[in-house]
Amino acid sequence: xxxxxxxxxxxxxxxxxxxxxxxxxxxxxxxxxxxxxxxxxxxxxxxxxxxxxxxxxxxxxxxxxxxxxxxxxxxxxxxxxxx
Numbered sequence: 001x002x003x004x005x006x007x008x009x010x011x012x013x014x015x016x017x018x019x020x021x022x023x024x025x026x027x028x029x030x031x032x033x034x035x036x037x038x039x040x041x042x043x044x045x046x047x048x049x050x051x052x053x054x055x056x057x058x059x060x061x062x063x064x065x066x067x068x069x070x071x072x073x074x075x076x077x078x079x080x081x082x083x
Contacts, residue, residue: 004065027060029067032074039065043078 027067038051045065048058068074
């Protein structure tokens with residue numbers, strides 16, 4: 001029975017609540033500190049499973065990050081390490 005792979009453990013996120021739904025606060029491109037919390041160190045947007053926000057607010061965060069990048073409030077790339 002060498003061909004059987006062990007099953008992966010599933011992470012149950014049923015109790016996780018979106019922080020924007022919880023606070024009932026709108027997402028704005030003006031709050032670059034809040035938006036930068038949803039970016040990876042390379043500057044990419046985090047997945048919903050990592051950030052813990054719902055689909056509606058994930059789309060709004062993505063839209064706000066794009067607006068903030070075009071207005072130079074957020075950088076397009078993350079921290080670049082020099083050799």
